[in-house]
Amino acid sequence: MVLRRKDKHRYLLLFVNDEISLNFQDTNNKDKPKSITILRRRFSELFGTIEFEKAGIKFILENNLGSRHFLIIKCKLESIDNMLTAIALSHPPLTTIKISGTIKKLTSSMELEMSRLNLAQKNCF
Amino acid sequence: MQETEQTHAINSALVLRFKNKPKKPLFFKYLVVLHESETKINSKIPFFDIFSLNSWNTYKIMLKQLKKLNRKNIGIEIKIREIRNCNSYEVGKWIKSIKEIYKFCKLTDNQFILSSGAETNYETLSGKTFDSLLKVLEIEPIKYWNDLEKWINTKSRVYYGPS
Numbered sequence: 262m263v264l265r266r267k268d269k270h271r272y273l274l275l276f277v278n279d280e281i282s283l284n285f286q287d288t289n290n291k292d293k294p295k296s297i298t299i300l301r302r303r304f305s306e307l308f309g310t311i312e313f314e315k316a317g318i319k320f321i322l323e324n325n326l327g328s329r330h331f332l333i334i335k336c337k338l339e340s341i342d343n344m345l346t347a348i349a350l351s352h353p354p355l356t357t358i359k360i361s362g363t364i365k366k367l368t369s370s371m372e373l374e375m376s377r378l379n380l381a382q383k384n385c386f
Numbered sequence: 387m388q389e390t391e392q393t394h395a396i397n398s399a400l401v402l403r404f405k406n407k408p409k410k411p412l413f414f415k416y417l418v419v420l421h422e423s424e425t426k427i428n429s430k431i432p433f434f435d436i437f438s439l440n441s442w443n444t445y446k447i448m449l450k451q452l453k454k455l456n457r458k459n460i461g462i463e464i465k466i467r468e469i470r471n472c473n474s475y476e477v478g479k480w481i482k483s484i485k486e487i488y489k490f491c492k493l494t495d496n497q498f499i500l501s502s503g504a505e506t507n508y509e510t511l512s513g514k515t516f517d518s519l520l521k522v523l524e525i526e527p528i529k530y531w532n533d534l535e536k537w538i539n540t541k542s543r544v545y546y547g548p549s
Binding site for chain 1: 466469471474477478507517519522
């Protein structure tokens, strides 16, 4: 039996709506959105601190994200169910757009979502 | 209104929610939803397909009343939207109550329905998220979706016109 050296991870692309991004800014840590703090707290409260540490949740800072509406978080594959549950039960609501094994695939799908969003906004006015 | 292949495809994909049973036969699937807050359960209760539960402190009383009512094959709906703004202690209690509601549904031949309860696009949930939630609730996702599909097919009545 060969031990696998690396744990498998998944990247989650989350959408944060206008109301949340404007009203829920973290005053202590400007780099980290408040929604991430809420999500981490919800996860640790629901599944315990041990599961929280095992999940290895990380907020990915991407320079080319281009929009404050999108967030990328990384977690271990084995904790993906708990992570999705915490996202579904978080308030203010967060929407999971895509789950991917690589950040490259995720950013490409995010560009597609952004163009869709821009198109929808243009059609509104 | 004449039904074409296109309208038939759209109509079979959508299931509309109504508060009351429509008087005329319709070309699309529909379900009559009764909210817990809008009515009291007694023998004079009007026709409904789904009973939407929303208070977690009184769910045991509600289940007892539903058992007394003795209506088979109804759907008992739980909305995730209503638990989002609760604290984690209450979410834990909610998970425990859902397990009991699911057990009740199985014992009484009723259908358990887990719904996002979304009122905006931002509150919608993906299929994978539903599966994860069901796993946390100790419900097998494949079995749940199969049962729900069967239930919707038996419940939603469509008028296909005179043959």
